[in-house]
Amino acid sequence: MGDTNASSKPAPILSVVGILAGFALFLLLVYMVYLPRQSGPFIGDGIRTPEERAARLAELRAKEQKQSHAYAWIDQSAGVVQLPVKRAMELTVQHYSAKR
Secondary structure, eight states: OHHHHHHHSHHHHHHHHHHHHHHHHHHHHHHHHTSOOOOOOOOTTSOOSHHHHHHHHHHHHHHHHHHHTOOEEEETTTTEEEOOHHHHHHHHHHHHHHTO
């Protein structure tokens, strides 16, 4: 009679340990898959410091500023041109005003 009482106690303990192990495995899976990871500097483009990124951004903005105020051919055979933004807005207003 003493053996039946002692053998029934390990089963609930094993169940609790199994459930806790399942939760731990689930939390580990969530941590590895879904939570964002810290990342270091992106080395693929060769920019490593904030000063280099700021210099590249300044170059990009200067190039965009120059392009937004210049005429150029995009595709000459198709007749596609690049216009300054101000001139393009004027032509658009003229186009829609003429339709009325």
